[in-house]
Amino acid sequence: MSTEAQDLEKLTGGEYKYGFVTDIETDTVPKGLDEDVIRLISKKKNEPEWLLEWRLKAFRVWQKMKEPTWAYVDYPEIDYQDISYYSAPKVKERPKSLDEVDPELLATYEKLGIPLKEQEMLAGVAVDAVFDSVSVATTFKEKLQDMGIIFCSFSEAVQEHPELVKKYLGSVVPPADNFFAALNSAVFTDGSFVYIPSGVRCPMELSTYFRINTLGTGQFERTLIVAEDSSYVSYLEGCTAPMRDENQLHAAVVELVALDNAEIKYSTVQNWYPGDKEGKGGIYNFVTKRGKCAGVNSKISWTQVETGSAITWKYPSCILLGDNSVGEFYSVAVTNNRQQADTGTKMIHIGKNTRSTIVSKGISAGRSQNVYRGLVKIMKNADGARNFSQCDSMLMGDKCGAHTFPYIENNNSTAQMEHEATTSKIGEDQIFYCNQRGIDTEDAVNMIVNGFCKEVFRELPMEFAVEAQKLLGISLEGSVG
Amino acid sequence: MLEIRNLHAEVEGKEILKGVNLKVEAGEIHAIMGPNGSGKSTLAGVLAGRELYEITEGEVIYKGRNLLDLSPEERACEGMFLAFQYPVEIPGVSNTYFLKAALNAIRKYHGLEELDAVDFLALVKEKMQLVEMKPELLNRPVNEGFSGGEKKRNEILQMAVLNPTLSVLDETDSGLDIDALRIVANGVNKLHSPENATIVVTHYQRLLNYIVPDRVHVLVDGRIVKSGDKDLAFHLEEQGYDWARDLHEPVENES
Ligand SMILES: Nc1ncnc2c1ncn2[C@@H]1O[C@H](COP(=O)(O)OP(=O)(O)O)[C@@H](O)[C@H]1O
Ligand SMILES: [Mg+2]
Numbered sequence: 062m063s064t065e066a067q068d069l070e071k072l073t074g075g076e077y078k079y080g081f082v083t084d085i086e087t088d089t090v091p092k093g094l095d096e097d098v099i100r101l102i103s104k105k106k107n108e109p110e111w112l113l114e115w116r117l118k119a120f121r122v123w124q125k126m127k128e129p130t131w132a133y134v135d136y137p138e139i140d141y142q143d144i145s146y147y148s149a150p151k152v153k154e155r156p157k158s159l160d161e162v163d164p165e166l167l168a169t170y171e172k173l174g175i176p177l178k179e180q181e182m183l184a185g186v187a188v189d190a191v192f193d194s195v196s197v198a199t200t201f202k203e204k205l206q207d208m209g210i211i212f213c214s215f216s217e218a219v220q221e222h223p224e225l226v227k228k229y230l231g232s233v234v235p236p237a238d239n240f241f242a243a244l245n246s247a248v249f250t251d252g253s254f255v256y257i258p259s260g261v262r263c264p265m266e267l268s269t270y271f272r273i274n275t276l277g278t279g280q281f282e283r284t285l286i287v288a289e290d291s292s293y294v295s296y297l298e299g300c301t302a303p304m305r306d307e308n309q310l311h312a313a314v315v316e317l318v319a320l321d322n323a324e325i326k327y328s329t330v331q332n333w334y335p336g337d338k339e340g341k342g343g344i345y346n347f348v349t350k351r352g353k354c355a356g357v358n359s360k361i362s363w364t365q366v367e368t369g370s371a372i373t374w375k376y377p378s379c380i381l382l383g384d385n386s387v388g389e390f391y392s393v394a395v396t397n398n399r400q401q402a403d404t405g406t407k408m409i410h411i412g413k414n415t416r417s418t419i420v421s422k423g424i425s426a427g428r429s430q431n432v433y434r435g436l437v438k439i440m441k442n443a444d445g446a447r448n449f450s451q452c453d454s455m456l457m458g459d460k461c462g463a464h465t466f467p468y469i470e471n472n473n474s475t476a477q478m479e480h481e482a483t484t485s486k487i488g489e490d491q492i493f494y495c496n497q498r499g500i501d502t503e504d505a506v507n508m509i510v511n512g513f514c515k516e517v518f519r520e521l522p523m524e525f526a527v528e529a530q531k532l533l534g535i536s537l538e539g540s541v542g
Numbered sequence: 543m544l545e546i547r548n549l550h551a552e553v554e555g556k557e558i559l560k561g562v563n564l565k566v567e568a569g570e571i572h573a574i575m576g577p578n579g580s581g582k583s584t585l586a587g588v589l590a591g592r593e594l595y596e597i598t599e600g601e602v603i604y605k606g607r608n609l610l611d612l613s614p615e616e617r618a619c620e621g622m623f624l625a626f627q628y629p630v631e632i633p634g635v636s637n638t639y640f641l642k643a644a645l646n647a648i649r650k651y652h653g654l655e656e657l658d659a660v661d662f663l664a665l666v667k668e669k670m671q672l673v674e675m676k677p678e679l680l681n682r683p684v685n686e687g688f689s690g691g692e693k694k695r696n697e698i699l700q701m702a703v704l705n706p707t708l709s710v711l712d713e714t715d716s717g718l719d720i721d722a723l724r725i726v727a728n729g730v731n732k733l734h735s736p737e738n739a740t741i742v743v744t745h746y747q748r749l750l751n752y753i754v755p756d757r758v759h760v761l762v763d764g765r766i767v768k769s770g771d772k773d774l775a776f777h778l779e780e781q782g783y784d785w786a787r788d789l790h791e792p793v794e795n796e797s
Contacts, residue, residue, distance in 0.1 A: 489593070494630040496614035497590050497623075498644035498700065499651065508643065512634030512683065 093142045096120065099247055102147045106216055106250075109223055119236035119246030126240045132403040133432040133464060134372045136345060139310060146248045146281075204264070211256040212267055215283050218254035225256055229287050233316035233353045233380070241312040241374075242349040245281045249314070252283035255296060257323075259289035266522050268297040282313040288323035290356065295326040297525060311370075313348045321356030321383065326364070328521055329377075330529055332536075333369035338398050338427075343371025350377035351407075354386035354415075362389040363406065364520040366529045368536040371400060376434065378407035381415035381443075388417040391517040393529075395536050396429030396461070405435035405466075410446040410476070419450040422514045425461035426537055436468045439476040446476045454484040455513055457506075457537065507534040543568045543739050544609075544708055549600035551588050558584045560764035561600070566708070569736040573750055573775060574743045576761035577783040582743045583627055585761070586712045590624040591617050604708070618644075619651035621707030621738075625697040625714050632684040637696065640684045641666065641703055648704060669702035672729045690717035698729045709733075710741045715749035727752030747779040 099120055103113040128139075205212055211222060218226050236246035257263055288294055298315075311333070317325050327350075336343025346369075352361035363377035379388030390406035408417035417437065425431040437448045454463035465482055487509060495505035511518070511530050518526045544566040551559040558581045566572050576582050588595050589602065591614035602609040609617065632640065645665075646656040657665070666680065673695040685693050694714050701709055711730065715723055730753055734740060742753055750758070750772060758774040759766045762783065768774065 488630070490630045491632055493590075493592055493614060494626065494632070495640075495644075497618050497626075498640070498704065499615055499618040499647040500643055501613075501615045501647070504643065504647070508635055508640070509632060512632055515634035
């Protein structure tokens, strides 16, 4: 393994604490989960009664549920009573400036070409002390406000726009949907809320970068995006640099609602700590992401680049309810060392002439396991529905695995479906060809892998795509040659 | 420029090169001919540093250095170029991007500044005329969906852009129709100079009508069994390789 790869491991490893650590000094609810804890969370957040009831209902459902075991992942049993479900941001421990941050972490940021301001943010530098681009964020916020766009933290939305939250919360992912969604519904602490009024085209990519007040990745995040008739929004989640994060279990829920002629583009780059070479530590990322194309001609497009986490369990899906609505899923999932990813999508065609596209690129290296799991379901009345699926896997070395499970349920004879799948090994021939032209192996692997992922990367917003490419290179450093 | 001494190489325990000797000076064009399976591509691959081959004996001196000590990319940066018999496809990576990365890697090795997009494109456009390549091939993924002839032209385009000191062309003529053959040969001739050298590996004499070699070597069963001037190629054409195969004792390579 190259020294750079070791450095990266060292520094990401050094930044994270394993297991579930609680700090008595901070404003933290004791470990464990019961109705009192949920009442406490709701009270601390000054929530209306209906939301508390909603949480409690979810909790009661969750208690009767079993953790899913069908995914191709393997991890020690999680003790849900050993987690603290509410913790106010720890201000005390934060470094005061970049001078106090691990220089190796900074070196990675440098490599990724992340601007200084963002480096400070990512490294968890006490934001109010040094981060003066708050004003930038404020400027953006004012501009958005003028257009009637709401972009705020979930907690803020509960206080300021309770009627919208009440109307749409759980309308795409009901609390009883699955084990992790139910848990999230009971205990979520914060997240993002976006509302685009009808006819408005959001003039900028909405990124969590600008929402610094809730920057720390929540353990149980809740995101809700509503696009009214004929509106458009592009939302960027996550960031390409390794973040400080002490939570091992992440169970987020993301709900998207697109009404008539509306379009939502949701892009994710996920780079959480994957654990060490032996798979110790590392984040369990169990996310439920779903979009509802509720209106006619609406469109929801998921693009994800998943390189982090020890375990990823994630199926961003589209319910194509409105006639002529369109769902898209573009995914790159990279696993290295002992990482496990079970990811894919569900496209549920309900409306007429609904269309979906699935492009999945899985790259496995080391001893990792990479699974694509997808469902295309065509309901009885979905006349003229069409799906195109393409699932390509690339293996680096012979100790890793790639698996593809494309499920199809077709209940309408007019539906058209196309499925393509390939599995290839990264070619010694390709690497040698590059070497022979002067390009070293590391750059060659980078180039070949990025070429393999091109169809997905071109769906990402420009800046994100550039970072994602670099990130891929870093994730796979030292895995060949 | 290049001296190969008693080179032995094997693949998976099987000896393919059984003592190759060859000396190439700057300004020269050498042809290596031989029947299928005689080890021509193996020799080319060993020179370029392909890992597949294990060198069991002998040495290769290139520009005064021990070539076998260098990594494949170092050899490339030192001006060694191999035009592949089977050029490799790299899906999703545009031809231009690949070529620019290659050129800049070599420039970096020599402490030169990277070429920016504008200068690079100007250079490529100029070199493309040499091989009469269709401009749209530049934006297509490397070799993907190229015809056999287009792939070979693309190899020569890369050679033109990278400007190597020693080029080894492995069966660059195979799969080319007569027009394409002329174009490719013409390109190679134009790139030839007193400062560089070319080794043309071929199965047929045909190519040597267009690229006239200073020396011709016959490789049979991992040994150079005969060397001579360009007339040797005609002789081979008439007599066939059986004639060469009958030469039991390797002939000393006197150039
Ligand atoms: N990867 C390989 N594995 C096993 N044998 C090989 C391999 N590559 C080449 N050979 C063998 O080496 C010999 C020489 O091959 P090659 O150098 O390609 O010949 P030429 O280019 O002269 O046709 C042949 O017998 C061939 O079968
Ligand atoms: Mg050959």
